[in-house]
Amino acid sequence: MQNPVVIPFYKFIKLSDPDRLALAHKEKAKELGLLGRMIIAEEGVNATFEGEREKIEEYVRFLHCDARFADVVVKESAGNGKAFTKLSVKVRDEVVTLGVKDFDVKKETATELPASDLQSWYEKGEDFVVLDLRNDYEIASGKFDRTIDLGLQNFRELPEKLEQLNALKTENSKLKIVTVCTGGIRCEKATCLLKREGFSNLYQLKDGIHTYMKEYPGQNWKGTLFVFDNRMTTDVVPTPNKEIIGRCVFCESPTEAYYSDDSLRPSKKILCCDSCYALNSTRLREANQR
Numbered sequence: 001m002q003n004p005v006v007i008p009f010y011k012f013i014k015l016s017d018p019d020r021l022a023l024a025h026k027e028k029a030k031e032l033g034l035l036g037r038m039i040i041a042e043e044g045v046n047a048t049f050e051g052e053r054e055k056i057e058e059y060v061r062f063l064h065c066d067a068r069f070a071d072v073v074v075k076e077s078a079g080n081g082k083a084f085t086k087l088s089v090k091v092r093d094e095v096v097t098l099g100v101k102d103f104d105v106k107k108e109t110a111t112e113l114p115a116s117d118l119q120s121w122y123e124k125g126e127d128f129v130v131l132d133l134r135n136d137y138e139i140a141s142g143k144f145d146r147t148i149d150l151g152l153q154n155f156r157e158l159p160e161k162l163e164q165l166n167a168l169k170t171e172n173s174k175l176k177i178v179t180v181c182t183g184g185i186r187c188e189k190a191t192c193l194l195k196r197e198g199f200s201n202l203y204q205l206k207d208g209i210h211t212y213m214k215e216y217p218g219q220n221w222k223g224t225l226f227v228f229d230n231r232m233t234t235d236v237v238p239t240p241n242k243e244i245i246g247r248c249v250f251c252e253s254p255t256e257a258y259y260s261d262d263s264l265r266p267s268k269k270i271l272c273c274d275s276c277y278a279l280n281s282t283r284l285r286e287a288n289q290r
Contacts, residue, residue, distance in 0.1 A: 003053045004079030010185040012044040012105040026089035035084035046095035050083040083229040103192040110191035112206040128176035137269045141246035142223030184208035250276035258287040
C-alpha cells in the first residue's frame with residue numbers, strides 16, 4: 001500500500017436507514033480497497049479506515065456528499081499499510097457502548113472546548129482538571145497534565161465509577177472539568193451522563209486528543225496516543241524530543257510497546273520493554289493480533 005493514511009471519524013445523528021447505509025459504505029470501501037471498521041446505529045456512525053491517500057480522499061468525498069455527513073470532521077494520521085487486516089461494517093445498538101441510551105446528544109452533551117482554548121487554559125493557569133474517559137491501558141502510554149484516571153477497564157464501567165468524582169461536585173464550584181478521549185466520541189456521550197448526574201462546569205475537548213496533539217505537539221500532552229488498530233500507538237505528527245511516559249509493567253523502564261498478557265482472563269493489554277518481553281514471551285503476544 002503506497003502512502004497509507006488512517007482516518008477516524010464519527011457523528012451522532014438519528015438515522016432511519018442504518019442497514020441501507022451500512023451496505024452503501026461497505027460497497028464503497030470495498031471498491032476503494034479500504035480496510036478498517038465502521039459501526040452504524042440509529043444514533044449515528046463511528047469508523048476508522050486505512051487506505052492509499054488517493055482512495056481515502058475519494059471516500060471522504062463520498063462521505064461528505066451525503067448531506068447528513070457533510071460536516072463530519074475527518075481526522076488523519078500516517079498509516080503503515082497494516083493498521084487493519086480486514087473490512088468490517090456492522091449495524092449495532094450503539095456506536096460506542098456505554099450501556100445508557102436515549103440521550104439527545106446534540107442537546108445534552110457538554111460545551112465543546114477547542115484545542116486552542118485548552119492550551120490557553122494551561123498557559124494562564126486556569127483552575128481545571130482533565131477527566132480522561134479512556135481505558136486505563138490507553139492512559140498508560142500518554143496523557144494530559146492534570147489528568148484524572150478513573151481506572152476504566154472499558155467504557156461501559158463509567159456509570160459505576162462516577163462515585164469517585166463526587167468531590168468534584170462540591171469541592172470547588174469554580175473548578176472546570178474537561179473530558180477527553182481519543183477523537184471525541186466517548187466525551188459526547190459521557191458528558192450527557194455526567195450532566196444528568198449533577199456535574200457542572202463541564203466541557204469536552206473538541207475533536208479529541210488527536211486534534212490537540214496535531215496542533216500542539218510535545219506540549220501539555222505527554223507520551224503517545226493509543227489507537228484501536230494494529231499500529232497500537234501514533235504520535236499523530238512528528239514530535240521531536242517527545243517525553244515517553246509509558247513504563248514496562250515488569251521493570252518500569254520507559255516503553256511504548258504494547259503486548260497482550262494471556263496469563264490473565266480476559267487478556268489484558270500491557271506495556272512491556274524488549275528485554276522483559278524476551279523473558280516473558282510465553283505469556284505475552286503482540287497486542288495487535290486480535
